[in-house]
Amino acid sequence: MAYAMQQLINGVSLGMIYGLIAVGYTMVYGIIGMINFAHGDVFMIGAFLSLIAVLLLSMGGLMDGPAGILLVLLFSVAITGVYGWAIERIAYRPLRGSFRLAPLISAIGLSIVLQNFVQVSQGARVKPMETLVQGGIEVMREDGFVVQLAYTQILIIGVTLAVLAIFTVLVTRTPLGRAMRACEQDRKMASLLGIDTDRTISLTFVIGAALAAVAGTMYLLRYGVIDFYIGFLAGVKAFTAAVLGGIGSLPGAVLGGLLIGLIETFWSAYFSVQYKDVAAFSILVLTLVFLPTGLLGRQEVEKV
Amino acid sequence: MSAAAPDRTAVRPVRPGPPILEVQGLTMRFGGLTAVSKVSFAAGSGQITALIGPNGAGKTTLFNCVTGFYRPSDGIIRLHKPGVPPTELQRLPGHRIARAGVARTFQNIRLFPGMTALENLLIAQHGPLMAATGWGIGAVLGLSRYPAAERLAIERAKRWLTATNLMERADDPAGALPYGQQRRLEIARAMCTEPALLCLDEPAAGLNPRESDELARLLLDIREEGTSILLIEHDMGVVMRISDRVVVLDHGVLIADGTPAEVRGNAKVIAAYLGEDEEEVAAP
Known part of the structure; x- marks a missing residue:
């Protein structure tokens, strides 16, 4: 019981990170109908920028308490946002009128470029970081097994929920969110009503990248070990989460992320750690075969 | 033709001042097909200008050029919005046209x-x-x-x-x-x-007579508020009742331009709509 409880906590905090990345996938898919295959690497870039910020702040002696973490977060979000903008400009916009697969290929190319750029500039070795936030709360104790809710997990869950709340308000209540939804439904018409669709698409990439940066920072704080390759696996799992939740659906992305996080954690806990990725990707296959629109996927609205 | 037009056909006085929209030598080609060929006309400020013609005459194509949906092959589309310098619409990207003061609706509804x-x-x-x-x-x-x-x-x-x-x-x-x-x-x-200019593509299509009447009233109200209207419409009852000016296209070429009464009596227009047998049709 206690063991399951611990897995639940671990699964939720891991799932939150997947959910944040998945939101970026699903947003970009919603607005341009394509998967951003460089998105996983945006997450990796976000994690690296957080590490750089931590080191810079530690050097300046400013890395203490919540204020330090907030600074790290802002630094990473701001610069990763620029990466998101650049990806759209380089890999997507010039190919917008082109055939459908062309931007996917250029995005995969960009993904390789980003990985190699980080590998060359930061080194290929795994980067460990000393734990910034230690300890946790003892939730329950059973037969000597202590269920712990680490402070980093509280941080992950709290920050993720806050970010998603802000994001939800942005999409449902603000003109920018309305413009994003309008572009999603009929881009040409949106442009005829005076919406700058190019800018709206750019901002969508920037927001997606910012969410991935938050995920990157959280990942770094929780696991403390990053390398240039983490974006690939995390990206594909978040993509799985987005598909499971229903690609194009924002609540679906978060739900899918949580489910993938829980499945992966419970699988590692009760079956085998070696096969945890197989479990996650089996979900992708099963979803695509039996539930192509995902759990919360929208029915295609027929355009008249 | 006269049966389609009700009694309220008195010609409204044309308001002075520059036109709201000036189209000069507009040509639109799709590959080898010329959908609109050297069409020139002007839509009066504060007026309702109707664009009519048989199916395939190029009305919607012309509309799409004016509203930035297509980029014309040749020609000038100039918007004279009061108080600002004239804007050449054919050069602007879609969202700029809307901001310049042109709004449109579609034949097939495109709401979100x-x-x-x-x-x-x-x-x-x-x-x-x-x-x-x-x-x-x-x-x-x-x-x-x-x-x-x-x-x-x-x-x-x-x-x-x-x-x-x-x-x-x-x-x-x-x-x-x-x-x-x-x-x-x-x-x-x-x-x-x-908008300074409202472009409507067949707003009365599929409406019942009562809804058409409501629509006509709504358009007249909009005109009273000072917005000029450019209108494509097949419902001649509506066109003849509310338009100040009627422009007729056939096979991509402008064949008539005048008040509803003038256009209704125009032999070319009758021929375009009803075939070549003019004598028989023109008789009252």
């Missing part, structure tokens, strides 16, 4: 079906709202300038919901409204961009 009627109208006021929010950041932080701008936008949206008699459907998804209401909502949305 998943958004509510009210949201559809707010989208049309995106430009000013966006400016007030500081690109969305201000709205999240709840800055003071934004609520005021949004209130104004909602007020304008409500005014047009009332004018189009859709107030009680404000919070329903646009896709769930019946056909006639969707048509009216599209006009309301176009009006929320505060």
Whole structure:
């Protein structure tokens, strides 16, 4: 019981990170109908920028308490946002009128470029970081097994929920969110009503990248070990989460992320750690075969 | 022809002043096909100008050029909005045309079906709202300038919901409204961009006679408020009743341009609509 409880906590905090990345996938898919295959690497870039910020702040002696973490977060979000903008400009916009697969290929190319750029500039070795936030709360104790809710997990869950709340308000209540939804439904018409669709698409990439940066920072704080390759696996799992939740659906992305996080954690806990990725990707296959629109996927609205 | 036109056909005095829209030598080619060939006409300021012609005459193509949906192969489309220098529309990207003061509706309705009627109208006021929010950041932080701008936008949206008699459907998804209401909502949305020129592509298509009457009244009201209208319409009853000016296209070429009464008597127009057997048809 206690063991399951611990897995639940671990699964939720891991799932939150997947959910944040998945939101970026699903947003970009919603607005341009394509998967951003460089998105996983945006997450990796976000994690690296957080590490750089931590080191810079530690050097300046400013890395203490919540204020330090907030600074790290802002630094990473701001610069990763620029990466998101650049990806759209380089890999997507010039190919917008082109055939459908062309931007996917250029995005995969960009993904390789980003990985190699980080590998060359930061080194290929795994980067460990000393734990910034230690300890946790003892939730329950059973037969000597202590269920712990680490402070980093509280941080992950709290920050993720806050970010998603802000994001939800942005999409449902603000003109920018309305413009994003309008572009999603009929881009040409949106442009005829005076919406700058190019800018709206750019901002969508920037927001997606910012969410991935938050995920990157959280990942770094929780696991403390990053390398240039983490974006690939995390990206594909978040993509799985987005598909499971229903690609194009924002609540679906978060739900899918949580489910993938829980499945992966419970699988590692009760079956085998070696096969945890197989479990996650089996979900992708099963979803695509039996539930192509995902759990919360929208029915295609027929355009008249 | 005369049977289609009701009694209210008195010609309204033409208002002086420059035209709102000037089209010169407009040509649109698709590959080897010339859909519109060297068409020149002007739409009067504060007037309702109807664009008519048989199917395939090039009306919608011309419309698409004026509203930025297509980029014309050749020719000039100039908008004379009062108080600002003339704008050459054929050079602008789509969203700039809307901001320059041209709004349109479509033959096949293009509302945002998943958004509510009210949201559809707010989208049309995106430009000013966006400016007030500081690109969305201000709205999240709840800055003071934004609520005021949004209130104004909602007020304008409500005014047009009332004018189009859709107030009680404000919070329903646009896709769930019946056909006639969707048509009216599209006009309301176009009006929320505060256009100088409103372009309507077959607004009366599929409406029943009572709805057509309501539409005619709505268009006359819009004209009274100072917005000029360019209209494609097959319902000759509506065209003859409300238009100040009628422009006739056939096979991509302009064949007549004048008041409804003049155009109705024009032999070429009758031939275009009813075939070559002019003698028989022109007889009263």
